[in-house]
Amino acid sequence: xxxxxxxxxxxxxxxxxxxxxxxxxxxxxxxxxxxxxxxxxxxxxxxxxxxxxxxxxxxxxxxxx
Amino acid sequence: xxxxxxxxxxxxxxxxxxxxxxxxxxxxxxxxxxxxxxxxxxxxxxxxxxxxxxxxxxxxxxxxxxxxxxxxxxxxxxxxxxxxxxxxxxxxxxxxxxxxxxxxxxxxxxxxxxxxxxxxxxxxxxxxxxxxxxxxxxxxxxxxxxxxxxxxxxxxxxxxxxxxxxxxxxxx
Numbered sequence: 001x002x003x004x005x006x007x008x009x010x011x012x013x014x015x016x017x018x019x020x021x022x023x024x025x026x027x028x029x030x031x032x033x034x035x036x037x038x039x040x041x042x043x044x045x046x047x048x049x050x051x052x053x054x055x056x057x058x059x060x061x062x063x064x065x
Numbered sequence: 066x067x068x069x070x071x072x073x074x075x076x077x078x079x080x081x082x083x084x085x086x087x088x089x090x091x092x093x094x095x096x097x098x099x100x101x102x103x104x105x106x107x108x109x110x111x112x113x114x115x116x117x118x119x120x121x122x123x124x125x126x127x128x129x130x131x132x133x134x135x136x137x138x139x140x141x142x143x144x145x146x147x148x149x150x151x152x153x154x155x156x157x158x159x160x161x162x163x164x165x166x167x168x169x170x171x172x173x174x175x176x177x178x179x180x181x182x183x184x185x186x187x188x189x190x191x192x193x194x195x196x197x198x199x200x201x202x203x204x205x206x207x208x209x210x211x212x213x214x215x216x217x218x219x220x221x222x223x224x225x226x227x228x229x230x231x232x233x234x235x236x237x
Contacts, residue, residue, distance in 0.1 A: 026216055026217070026219070
């Protein structure tokens with residue numbers, strides 16, 4: 001697994017948290033919510049392949065299929 | 066790697082510039098509204114005291130008003146009577162054409178268009194009242210915009226910087 005993806009997720013987390021605070025302070029709660037959702041979707045896109053690998057590993061480990 | 070860093074720097078610069086531009090947009094709109102108010106006040110004095118015809122009054126105002134607004138008045142005075150359209154039609158077309166060069170929002174344009182509906186055919190007192198109505202729209206709008214620009218300014222700048230950083234991280 002590439003370690004840079006962890007740092008990328010951390011950076012996106014920090015930025016989304018700051019953006020969220022800025023938008024809430026400006027009274028744009030709905031935009032803050034959208035930003036958080038967008039950050040979540042982007043991070044999910046990055047890690048979806050690793051989740052899929054994890055499921056496959058679990059399947060082979062317990063011989064489920 | 067150098068190309069990536071260069072791209073990141075470009076993204077940061079452009080997003081910061083965009084943030085600063087949006088933070089100043091409301092201020093520019095307030096300035097334009099101030100100019101329009103000044104021009105309309107001059108129009109009242111042209112109608113009331115100088116008794117000038119509309120085209121001439123508008124032409125005189127265009128020399129005195131500030132840049133984006135003066136263009137609307139000068140175009141109006143040039144076009145009025147040249148192609149046989151009514152004053153309202155000319156006002157509407159000029160306003161829609163010249164609005165691109167100003168920072169007026171669509172609600173401002175609508176207010177000024179409705180002001181133009183009575184241009185050129187009412188008596189002096191009615192025209193005076195109509196101009197007063199447009200001026201009172203501007204006077205009501207400016208404090209609201211000043212309040213809005215205070216909170217928007219900080220938000221737009223922070224959004225520019227952090228949005229740019231987020232795009233850079235996502236694309237890196």
